[in-house]
Amino acid sequence: MTSPTPQDLDALIDIVGEKGLMQADHGDGSGGDDLVPYETCVRYGAGKAAFVVRPANSQETSRVLAYCYGRGITLVPQSGNSGLVGASTPDSSGMQGVLSFDRLLETQGADASSHKQIIFDEENRSVTVGAGVRLSDLNAFLEPKGYVFPIDLGADPRIGGMIATNTGGARFLRYGDVRQNTLGVKVVLADETGTELDFMSGLRKDNTGIDWKHLFIGTTGVLGVVTEAVLNVVRLPQQSTAALLVPRDEAAVLKLLLEMEERCDSNLTAFEGMSAEAIRAAFDHVPSLRNPFPGGDIPDYVLLVELSRTWAKRDSEQSLDELMEVVLAEIWEDEEAPLENAFIGRPEEMWALRHALSEGVKHAGKLVAFDVSFRRGDLMKFRSFMAQELPEKFPNVRICDFGHVGDGGLHFNLSIPQDDPRLNDAAFIPSLREWVVKMVVEQYNGSFSAEHAIGRSNQEFYDSYTPNKVKELAAQIKDVLSPGDLGDVKLG
Numbered sequence: 001m002t003s004p005t006p007q008d009l010d011a012l013i014d015i016v017g018e019k020g021l022m023q024a025d026h027g028d029g030s031g032g033d034d035l036v037p038y039e040t041c042v043r044y045g046a047g048k049a050a051f052v053v054r055p056a057n058s059q060e061t062s063r064v065l066a067y068c069y070g071r072g073i074t075l076v077p078q079s080g081n082s083g084l085v086g087a088s089t090p091d092s093s094g095m096q097g098v099l100s101f102d103r104l105l106e107t108q109g110a111d112a113s114s115h116k117q118i119i120f121d122e123e124n125r126s127v128t129v130g131a132g133v134r135l136s137d138l139n140a141f142l143e144p145k146g147y148v149f150p151i152d153l154g155a156d157p158r159i160g161g162m163i164a165t166n167t168g169g170a171r172f173l174r175y176g177d178v179r180q181n182t183l184g185v186k187v188v189l190a191d192e193t194g195t196e197l198d199f200m201s202g203l204r205k206d207n208t209g210i211d212w213k214h215l216f217i218g219t220t221g222v223l224g225v226v227t228e229a230v231l232n233v234v235r236l237p238q239q240s241t242a243a244l245l246v247p248r249d250e251a252a253v254l255k256l257l258l259e260m261e262e263r264c265d266s267n268l269t270a271f272e273g274m275s276a277e278a279i280r281a282a283f284d285h286v287p288s289l290r291n292p293f294p295g296g297d298i299p300d301y302v303l304l305v306e307l308s309r310t311w312a313k314r315d316s317e318q319s320l321d322e323l324m325e326v327v328l329a330e331i332w333e334d335e336e337a338p339l340e341n342a343f344i345g346r347p348e349e350m351w352a353l354r355h356a357l358s359e360g361v362k363h364a365g366k367l368v369a370f371d372v373s374f375r376r377g378d379l380m381k382f383r384s385f386m387a388q389e390l391p392e393k394f395p396n397v398r399i400c401d402f403g404h405v406g407d408g409g410l411h412f413n414l415s416i417p418q419d420d421p422r423l424n425d426a427a428f429i430p431s432l433r434e435w436v437v438k439m440v441v442e443q444y445n446g447s448f449s450a451e452h453a454i455g456r457s458n459q460e461f462y463d464s465y466t467p468n469k470v471k472e473l474a475a476q477i478k479d480v481l482s483p484g485d486l487g488d489v490k491l492g
Helices: 006-016 033-039 058-071 135-145 159-165 212-216 252-267 276-285 320-332 347-362 376-393 428-443 456-465 468-481
Strands: 021-023 049-053 075-078 096-100 118-121 126-130 182-188 196-199 225-232 239-247 268-275 301-309 339-345 366-373 402-404 409-416
Touching (some): 006 058, 033 049, 033 096, 058 196, 159 225, 196 212, 252 268, 252 320, 301 320, 347 409, 376 409
Parallel strands (some): 075 096
Antiparallel strands (some): 021 049, 182 196, 239 301
């Protein structure tokens, strides 16, 4: 890794212009105030950038990567910097540059001289976007046309980062993840010439060899930088209803999921789980949230279930509210009814609660967070195991979990009181993280990274649990595609 010189910074300005480069404060060697948002991770630590380079298109990105490759300068790709595993910020050396997607907003149209932020193709039911476009801006563009990019998140990331991490979200059960909704990508490699690869055909079926775009989805940008993408879009739901379900016990959660899938089929959009501790943290942090539970007593575990349709209600058709009521009544009549209580209400209020969980938990104490996944039948077993074993091994650590029960994903959050003396022990949190991940992977055959990809915070787990042969193959692929230094993540 080479420390950038003033001459290097001048060369980068020649490529991206004055507004495309932000420099560190050379007076004292620390990052200036303008660099702080690019150096600070949402959750795990902060680093120090030598500079932030912000190319405006694929061509400038190519020239930047080629120059930095030739000079041995490490670049850390950064999209919206909303990730939670420390993958998009520089380390503490002050020698790494941040490659920001801030200005990667436009994409080239059919006419080579035409550049637009978003190109909509209704016939192909797709959009072509620049990697720097935010999810909220994309959906604001699509909504008047009756469409949506169906990855539902509490954060507002940029498209390039969503592709680099293969984001899932709360409606994975119905629509899948980013990988399933990406039809094409344009990629720039970190090599001698900054090679541009165009996989932007937008074809939904193409078996003429390796489907190359998948190498760059979910690999954190270390194999190449996605600058543009073709995305699948779906019809905007015209009907929706939601309910909060209280299962009879933890064992009843999976039975409820299977019952809802059997009775609602493709109408079932989401099946989210929320622990009482996570809900309390949300209410504490956002007092304006409405508490829907009688007497304010929060059940131990609550499920948010959503049904939706993409067409307006027909006169002869049963409404979704009616369908929800009928289905829940049928489930209640079961001899071993898995349902203790249910509350049907306004979907926006229920989703407001769900989306407030993350920030609520973050403010409940010192947060130690895990993004893990399991076979669907093992998720609740893992929760039950942790409820019993964690207090024995790590007393006074509160479980504030929530997650995507329908796809086996779990945000397993642990909250520690800020005045806990164990926080003064540098080994305490690493030992806690190591034990939880060990249980996830070794006892329940789960994944330590469900939808946040690999970052600085879980590099050690990747190193420990990835077979050597897989790491060797990953290193070979990296050397062929992008031999230059991209990011801190090491896949091989």
